[in-house]
Amino acid sequence: MARIIVVTSGKGGVGKTTTSASISTGLAKRGHKTVVIDFDVGLRNLDLIMNCERRVVYDFVNVIQGEASLNQALIRDKRVDTLYILPASQTREKEALTKDGVEKVINELSETFDYIVCDSPAGIEHGALMALYYADEAIVVTNPEVSSVRDSDRILGILQSKSRRAEMGQDQVKEHLLLTRYNPSRVEKGEMLSVADVEEILAIPLLGVIPESQIVLNASNQGLPVILEEDSDAGQAYEDAVARLLGEEREHRFMTSQKKGFFSRMFKGG
Amino acid sequence: MSDTATSGVKQGFQLKSASVSMTALELYYFDDGEFEEVLRDKISQAPGFFKDIPLIISLEKYQGLDSELDFFKIIGTCRRNNIHVIGVRGGSDDQRRLARGAALALLPGNGQRDRTHEAEQAAAEEAETAAVAASTGTAGDPPPAKIVSQPVRSGQQVHAPEGDLVILAPVQAGAEVLAAGNIHVYGPLRGRALAGIHGAESARIFCQSLEAELVSIAGHYKISEDLQDNGWKSAVQIQLRDDLLVVTPLDKA
DSSP: OOEEEEEEOSSSSSSHHHHHHHHHHHHHHTTOOEEEEEOOTTSOOHHHHTTOGGGOOSOHHHHHTTSSOHHHHOEEOSSOTTEEEEOOOSSSOGGGOOHHHHHHHHHHHHHHOSEEEEEOOSSSSHHHHHHHHTOSEEEEEEOSSHHHHHHHHHHHHHHHHHSHHHHHTOSOOEEEEEEEEEOHHHHHTTSSOOHHHHHHHHOSOEEEEEEOOHHHHHHHHHTOOGGGOTTSHHHHHHHHHHHHHTTOOOOOOSOSOOOOOHHHHHHHOO | OEEGGGTTSOOSOOOOOOOOOOEEEEOSOOOHHHHHHHHHHHHHHSHHHHTTEEEEEEOTTOOSOGGGOOHHHHHHHHHHTTEEEEEEESOOHHHHHHHHHTTOEEEOOSGGGHHHHHHHHHHHHHHHHHHHHHOOOOSSOOOOOEEEOSOBOTTOEEEESSSOEEESSOBOTTOEEEESSOEEEEEEEOSEEEEOTTSOTTOOEEEEEEOOSEEEETTEEEEHHHHTTSSBTSOEEEEEETTEEEEEEGGGO
């Protein structure tokens, strides 16, 4: 049986797709057979970040509607061979994702995959509900600002009342907090919420803190999951998050600002 | 609800929260002639009961066509039989639009409250077991307290229609907790808390950290802005004294 992980947030633009790409790549890199599904029907992005947009023939909705088989729609990643992508449809409506249709696809994937990562669309509407419905675990992507924290709180409430686990009265969906776009120096200036603030408000375990970084943007534009930028702090932070997701103990990093060295202070005037 | 922050000012009226029990007519389909016939039959069974009562039309189980749903005819037929249709409950967006066109009030349907229902059910089960321990065996059996151990998240609502509500976790901004009796929050209270919703003026609210958007006792409320100066972000109790909400730190109680 596969572990089904939804990457969700409520709020848009916080880094769900970036996170889905990196977490799924990280899991696959460790030898776990992983598939990442784009639930954002109509606003397909995951294929761009995974650099497979030119290889999309069939999509998730085609499979649900029986117009293509799963094998025809799954795209194998060129960099990590245990990773597959199931792209969203760009031309359909989110209502094309039916509960039964999604279940059929997830059940079929469960037979052969170790991990199913569901990249949720923003919002709390149908698409987002479908992405989280079958989840065993949830990675709640949050930016260190109040509106994002409130939306995450909202989605946590929905996870615990509207998911299949909640409806069936099973163990609740396991929650993980992933704080993205974290800028320690802005936190010190009081311009951003701190890790402790967000943890205190949301009261769920911290999976990782991804520092705000130009590398993330560059990697997205190049179609490269950030986790493959192994020398970057953002890439390493995702690597740590994947390790923790698999049960390893790792100390949290990148949570304090780097003190500028003597030379950089001399030359940059900072 | 009345705003106690401005209770010194004279004003023409006060708004109070009220909850009344009402008769709902659960409509399955609508046929004008048959409707009046069935209605008359029901009334003839208890003419006194139905005289001048308010009525809401529940659309949750309506299976007929929207085009057959003629609220003007329903209202007229009811009016002829001395029943006042005041609103609709549930229904699709289109049906609610029709109701609005007939100047009816729109009440949320049961289905539109599903998400809170789940949390409430889980909480209710816990409350049952806990209630035994909570009752002290004084005159009569007091209604059981409802006990919730999960955080009440933004958008969720937990309701204790009788008795107290005890929450062993945070009540988040955008969440709402309501009780007929007292409300205890063993965690920060960041959302809205309404105690004594059926008018119990002796109800109180207790919390470990007052960060609420709104607190209300028996319809008298204070919003976040009016709470900042006294006990903000500390453990307090809130009670009603002479129609005014009073916040007292718990260590000085």
